[in-house]
Amino acid sequence: MNKITKFAAVFMALCVSASAMALAGCEQGGSSGTDDTSKLNSSSKVDTSGVKEIYYLNFKPEISDKYEEIAKQYEKETGIKVKVSTAASGEYEKTLSTQMANADTAPTIFQVNGPVGYENWKDYCADLSGTDFYANLSDKSLAIKSGDGVYGVPYAVEGYGIIYNNAIMDKYFKSSKKSTSYKDMSEINNFKKLKEVVEDMTKIKDELGIKGVFGSTSLKKGDDWRWQTHLMDLPLYYEFKDGDSSTITKCLDASELQFKYADNFKGIFDLYTDNSCTEKNQLGSKTVDESMSEFALGNVAMVQNGNWAWDPISKTKGNVVKEDDIKYLPIYTGVDGEESQGLCVGTENYLAINSKADPAKQQASIDFLEWLFSSDYGKKAVVNDLGFIAPFTTFSEKERPENPLAKEVLAWMEKDGVSSVEWTFQGIPSEHWKEDFGASLLEYVQGQKEWNKVVEDAKSSWKSEVSLKAE
Amino acid sequence: MQKSIKRWFPVFVLPTVIAFIISFLAPFAMGIYLSFTKFTTMTDAKFVGFSNYIKAFNDSGFVDALWFTVKFTIVSVITINVIAFLLAMLLTKGLRGTNGFRTIFFMPNLIGGIVLGYIWLMIINGVLSFAGLSITYDASYGFWGLVILMNWQLIGYMMIIYIAGIQNVSPDLLEAADIDGATSFQKLIKITIPQVMPSVTICTFLTLTNSFKLFDQNLALTAGAPGRQTQMLALDIYNTFYGRVGYQGVGQAKAVVFFIIVAAIALTQLYLTKRKEVES
Structure with a gap:
């Protein structure tokens, strides 16, 4: 081969690789002149x-x-x-x-x-x-x-919380083998009670016909937002709750994360993974879709998600969850006075x-x-x-969506004596922080990281992300 | 005739040159320019000097990704070329069904990277599930998963190039060596390998640059998990763009650094292997 053509070919190949990177944003166009006023x-x-x-x-x-x-x-x-x-x-x-x-x-x-x-x-x-x-x-x-x-x-x-299948819960409450005294989901109004019920359900899961109480805690990269963003909302909300202005603004302005409610987060997160239908070491490859279909097929009784989940659930082939059976429970984390806590709405x-x-x-x-x-x-x-x-x-009152989960969100919003949790997570400094936190959670679940380290990393990552933003 | 070609040469070359400028040189130049700016879209770029480059190198993720990429590239270049060469040797011996084997080995190359990544993700997770694990359990699983995937995809292609090279080895030389009483190992080292050096040049070039620039397979197989430990350079650049507000310029700076590294490595490699080529 001729040397010059060979080198020319190589050069072009390199140019292609480089311009492919640049092309992503490279559509030339005239700038528009209107100003921000x-x-x-x-x-x-x-x-x-x-x-x-x-x-x-x-x-x-x-x-x-x-x-x-x-x-x-x-x-x-x-x-x-x-x-x-x-x-x-x-x-x-x-x-x-x-x-x-x-x-x-x-x-x-x-x-x-x-x-x-x-x-x-x-x-x-x-x-x-x-x-x-x-x-x-x-x-x-x-x-x-x-x-x-x-x-x-x-x-x-939109609103999210713990979605549960009331048919399975009823089966549990009627079961002769249960060792708790609760008779109804409405009695479950804090973390302690939720934990008792969930752990008791795990003991008799074969009788209930489920593989686990909770759907897979999907920790695959890109599918971990239910934990690193949504579940994280609760500790953030309680941390920034004091005072008048919105927790979102305070969270956005916070240069440091105290993570005061880290143990509460750990409590609910452990509850999810200890009573899950999937082994801990395989959670890293589970997706949200898989988790939803586990719920739809009746393999699990509960799953954390929002009203947008009705679509995937109802469209799952072989869905056994009836419209009337799908209900919400707020995410309880063991904070004082959480009996009056509602869903996370925002x-x-x-x-x-x-x-x-x-x-x-x-x-x-x-x-x-x-x-x-x-x-x-x-x-x-x-x-x-x-x-x-x-x-x-x-x-007006009548103009409301048909989606049963959306209806439930509205019902929870209007419940007396219950106040919704704001979507404080919107104040998280960057996507980068969320990704790192999600990765930390995965390592924690796999037993490769101590919880203390997870908390420390979350704090230090918060600090560095805020400082990067400030520049 | 010769003269008029010389005279009209610019006219004939013009369309290609214009296309080359529009689709290669202009975006490339703009890309370099953008790496010195802070921008959300192309039209509102503000010049910020070298700060993007400083941020890029202060980002530990970038340096980690660089090391991971280097390790991956070394391992996969060696394994791909050695295995492809051995297969090529085997399939030029005139075995029965040679053509069938060649086709089968070549086929993985026809499947797109993302699809391939998901297929291998299923296979690897399926195997690991016997141990109750998944690919994100440890970074080394992701590393070897990527190596296997890359081998599976590229070996067939490199094999075809080596086959072409081996078939071009002059039978006269081999016959002369036979008469002189050379062993088959001597024939391989002294005749075949020097004769196929042009193929080696192109194959190492292709595997080197492909491994270094790997993106789709990385995204589909591990997406960098656990954490960012299996994130390669291209994926790191991609994630930088949208990971933080105002980090588009930093991503662009990383892309420019990436280009320089790939170009430097590829040109050095070409220079080194070309020296070994012999005229036959």
Whole structure:
């Protein structure tokens, strides 16, 4: 082979490898000139007659086709085309980064996943404080605010806790072999009682026809968010609870994590893994889906997850869980006074308007959202098709989702003397922290790390992540 | 004729040059530029000097990933090339069903990395489950899992290249060696191997760069678990982008460093192995 061509080939091969890295974000485009002062206002409207199309980058793949229908209806009513595209699961940030780079492809409506996501996109979020979309929000504290501005409005409230299959629980309460005195799930209102019941159930699991009380504590990388984020919420919530302002803000501002409730976390986490249907050393390869199907097939009585889990459960082939049997229990961790604790209720779904888009398009986008969450057609679609628990005053008592878990969330939210736990985890400094904590938990489960070390690492990692953020 | 080709040469080359600039050189240059900036999207980059590079090297994950990658590359380059060469020797002996074997050995190469990763994840976890373990139990499981996976995928391809090389070894030389009374081991060392050096060059180059740049298989098989202990460079770069707010530039800086390392290693290797090539 000719030397020059050979080296040229090698050089090109190297260039390909290097440019593949760079290509991820490399769509050239002209920058758009609008500055951040643009503020949307429902009372003094910008003329939107010239707008033909707005663009919504949807976060939830499971309902993408529902959005298509809604968009069609909106076009019929107003003549404005709503282009909806959906990022693949787990790819939202990446898709958003590439599309935002180009003024022609940039979405006018997009989603940020909380205060930390907002940090990343703050240059692109328009101020929504003057819009009806924000005014209709039933609990204003849920929105993402910065200074006087409102930059993200939540559109769906979600809740999680310990989901249990009441059919199996009934079987247990009626069993002659049980050694506890409880007769009903409603009696279980703190960690001590939960632990008694769970451990007793494990003793007689063969009679109950289950393989374990809890579904697999899925610790596969990328499937460990139920523990490193969701379960972690409880110690965070209690740690930052004192005082007036929201625990999320306090958590976000905290330069250090005390992890005061580490033992409580350990208690519930051990309970999950000691009474699981899967051996501890195999948890590292289990996924959330597997865990949900174990529950759906009746192999386990309980599983920690949120209202979004109804879909995978009901769609599992051979699902034995009846709609009336699926119930929630708050995650009890043994904190004083937890008898009045409810589910963890919050949201990670905030809608934002692209402040760098044409002002008329921004206005048209907000019009669409107001229509979606307040017109009759829109509300019906939100409740029936999208299945959201929408946190807006425009929704009446009757306009509620059919999903049994969502109904349960609402029931828990309205229960007297019970207060929900905020999603304090949104103040966790970075994804990096969560990944490290999840890995620590896995090592702990496998017996390769002492619990003290897990706590220490969580604290030191928190400190270093905060300092990296501060730069 | 010669003259007019020389005169019109730029016109004919132009389309390719433009394509090359648009799809290779421009993104490459932009990539280098971005590594010196803080950015969320391409259009709002702010120049920050070398701070991304400083952060990249202060990130212990990057250095750990580098060592893991180096270890993995050394082991897999050796195993892949040795096994592929042995197979090639075996399949040039005129055994029955040679063509069938060649096809079968080549086939794993046709399966995409992600799919392959999941298939091997199932197999390895299936085997480990007898001991009540899974691949994330220990970093060494992930390491050897990756080595096995990489071997399985690349051996067939390298084997084909070696077969082509071995078939080109001049029969005259081998026959002359036979007459001189050389043993088959001597023939291998003195004739076959020097004659197939061009194949060795290209095979080591391919295995070296492929192992160093490994991404899909790493993502599918372990995703770096346990912790970040089995995370290779490419995966580390990818995770840096979205792991922390404002870390896109650091990821880009890592990618540039990555490029320099791969280029340096590959060029050194080419220089070294090319010296051993002989003209026949």
